[in-house]
Amino acid sequence: MLHELSIADLGVIETARIDFGAGLTCVTGETGAGKTMVLTGLGLILGAKSVPATVRAGAPEALAEAVLDIPVGSESALRLDDAGVTLDDDGTVIVARTVGATTRSRTVIGGRTVPQALLADIAGELVTVHGQSDQVRLRSSARQRDTLDTYAGPAHQSVLDRYRDAWHSWTQARAALAAMEQGAEAERAEVARLRDDLAAIDALAPEEGEDARLEAEARVLDNAEAVRTGAASAHSAIGGDDEFTVVAAIEAARRALADAARHDDRLAGYEQRLADISYGASDIAAELASYLDGLDADPARLDEIHERRSDLAGLTRRIGVPDLAAVLAYAQQARPRVAADDDWDATLAARRSQESRAREVLDAAATALHKSRTDAARRLADAVGAELDRLAMPDARLAVDVEPADASAHGADRVTFTLASHPGAPHRPLGEGASGGELSRIMLAIEVSLAAVGEQDSRTFVFDEVDAGVGGRAAIAVGNRLAELARTHQVIVVTHLAQVAAFADNHVVVAKTTDGAITRAQVGRVDGDARVEEIARLLSGNEDSSAARAHALELLEQSRVAR
Numbered sequence: 001m002l003h004e005l006s007i008a009d010l011g012v013i014e015t016a017r018i019d020f021g022a023g024l025t026c027v028t029g030e031t032g033a034g035k036t037m038v039l040t041g042l043g044l045i046l047g048a049k050s051v052p053a054t055v056r057a058g059a060p061e062a063l064a065e066a067v068l069d070i071p072v073g074s075e076s077a078l079r080l081d082d083a084g085v086t087l088d089d090d091g092t093v094i095v096a097r098t099v100g101a102t103t104r105s106r107t108v109i110g111g112r113t114v115p116q117a118l119l120a121d122i123a124g125e126l127v128t129v130h131g132q133s134d135q136v137r138l139r140s141s142a143r144q145r146d147t148l149d150t151y152a153g154p155a156h157q158s159v160l161d162r163y164r165d166a167w168h169s170w171t172q173a174r175a176a177l178a179a180m181e182q183g184a185e186a187e188r189a190e191v192a193r194l195r196d197d198l199a200a201i202d203a204l205a206p207e208e209g210e211d212a213r214l215e216a217e218a219r220v221l222d223n224a225e226a227v228r229t230g231a232a233s234a235h236s237a238i239g240g241d242d243e244f245t246v247v248a249a250i251e252a253a254r255r256a257l258a259d260a261a262r263h264d265d266r267l268a269g270y271e272q273r274l275a276d277i278s279y280g281a282s283d284i285a286a287e288l289a290s291y292l293d294g295l296d297a298d299p300a301r302l303d304e305i306h307e308r309r310s311d312l313a314g315l316t317r318r319i320g321v322p323d324l325a326a327v328l329a330y331a332q333q334a335r336p337r338v339a340a341d342d343d344w345d346a347t348l349a350a351r352r353s354q355e356s357r358a359r360e361v362l363d364a365a366a367t368a369l370h371k372s373r374t375d376a377a378r379r380l381a382d383a384v385g386a387e388l389d390r391l392a393m394p395d396a397r398l399a400v401d402v403e404p405a406d407a408s409a410h411g412a413d414r415v416t417f418t419l420a421s422h423p424g425a426p427h428r429p430l431g432e433g434a435s436g437g438e439l440s441r442i443m444l445a446i447e448v449s450l451a452a453v454g455e456q457d458s459r460t461f462v463f464d465e466v467d468a469g470v471g472g473r474a475a476i477a478v479g480n481r482l483a484e485l486a487r488t489h490q491v492i493v494v495t496h497l498a499q500v501a502a503f504a505d506n507h508v509v510v511a512k513t514t515d516g517a518i519t520r521a522q523v524g525r526v527d528g529d530a531r532v533e534e535i536a537r538l539l540s541g542n543e544d545s546s547a548a549r550a551h552a553l554e555l556l557e558q559s560r561v562a563r
Helices: 035-045 075-082 116-126 132-137 141-152 154-182 184-204 210-222 224-239 246-261 265-294 299-319 324-342 344-390 436-453 472-485 528-540 546-562
Strands: 002-010 013-019 024-029 061-069 092-100 106-109 127-130 397-408 411-420 460-464 490-494 506-514 519-525
Touching: 002 035, 013 035, 024 035, 024 472, 035 061, 035 092, 035 460, 035 490, 035 506, 061 116, 075 116, 106 116, 116 127, 127 436, 141 154, 141 344, 141 397, 141 411, 141 436, 154 184, 154 344, 184 299, 184 324, 210 224, 210 299, 224 246, 224 265, 246 265, 299 324, 324 344, 344 397, 344 411, 344 436, 344 472, 411 436, 436 460, 436 472, 472 490, 472 546, 506 528, 528 546
Parallel strands: 013 519, 024 490, 024 506, 127 460, 460 490
Antiparallel strands: 002 013, 002 061, 061 092, 092 106, 397 411, 506 519
């Protein structure tokens, strides 16, 4: 339930606070007084998109703030808890939206900033809003189908969910099959190219890091004499046949320290370190000798390396990659595709079988959904017909036709609402056979029917001129039905009709004032004589008319008795 709404600097409203109690609240006012801004403010706290142009001229930002009831344990309460929002002890939460004229808008729930989408989802579970645009949408087949699905209830929703799962599975299977069939020629040509590339790679059998090793070996062989001279000189200096070598010098020093260490133990450590150095130098000398013995200066080996490197370079150019590592990665990626091509016919047959099975499941789900919709269509037509009797349309009959159609994500049905406005008249689609006033009452009848099969928790319904195109006895019927709906739900109505406003439990008036320079809207609840004056104004345009006041009093009394 919506307890109150506060608005500041929104359009012509400088500041306003509206207390919405239980029951039926009617909002009235002259055209251009600012009723639209009340609805705009209400839309903001219900998660509607913010529009900077609605900020009052000269103000930095507009504010809409409301107090909402959040049912304990509801999906809304759980989502708010996940967002870190704590409800008050009485289960209410304060929602605030600020709309900056030049700055970003903000959404705050319970003191915590949240995404606008979260507020829209929460509000959508608590509040149902219907405006004049909904009458237009009601004429569309998609909206009529969604209305029927909503009315059909939870069991039908399970049937619809199974259909959607089947549709998803079939579209995936169909896409996989189509991709294989439609691209078969190109795919197989590509696989043939990959197969040839793999044959060339396998013929050379390159090894990981081979190009780097060959480059290093070639560099050595290209400079074999310089390498040999350098290694031989180093070997000779370290441990060759000369009298003065590194090993001989270190060994002489070690022996001298060994003799001295017999008299001073402190020198023993140095002697050991020189021994270690001597052993290391001797090892290096031995390894250099072995290196020199194995050094290959065969020109044939160098030619062999150059030829191998040339072959590898040609392979990288063929594949179109920068180095041998990329060639090996290419081969690793190509092999599964080539292997899959080996099983092409079997894979194609499997995909065709999978698509066929998925289609059978989809057709079965579509049949079940069609039956469920057909059953619900009869119930909805009967429920709306009963409501139309109470809305001064006793001879009108609504039919809900469910006809087979091509399968889509929403089913294999075409749902059409048709209306026969009087006995003997043919049923015609709502877009053709219903006037604006009839559409208004049909929409109300449908909404009441939906509420009757919905959850037991009370909801808030907001109607923007649901009585458009209605007058006289029909207007009284609409007001009476809204009052009945308000016995179990909170109902907020923006109306121009005195017959509807007379049924209000709370009557809010939006009045425009101006000092010649600035226009402001004042919003307040009216009771007693002030309410009689407003209803008289709605009736005749002149609240001071004695006849209009008498009629207003009569309407108020009639509504009291009816309720």
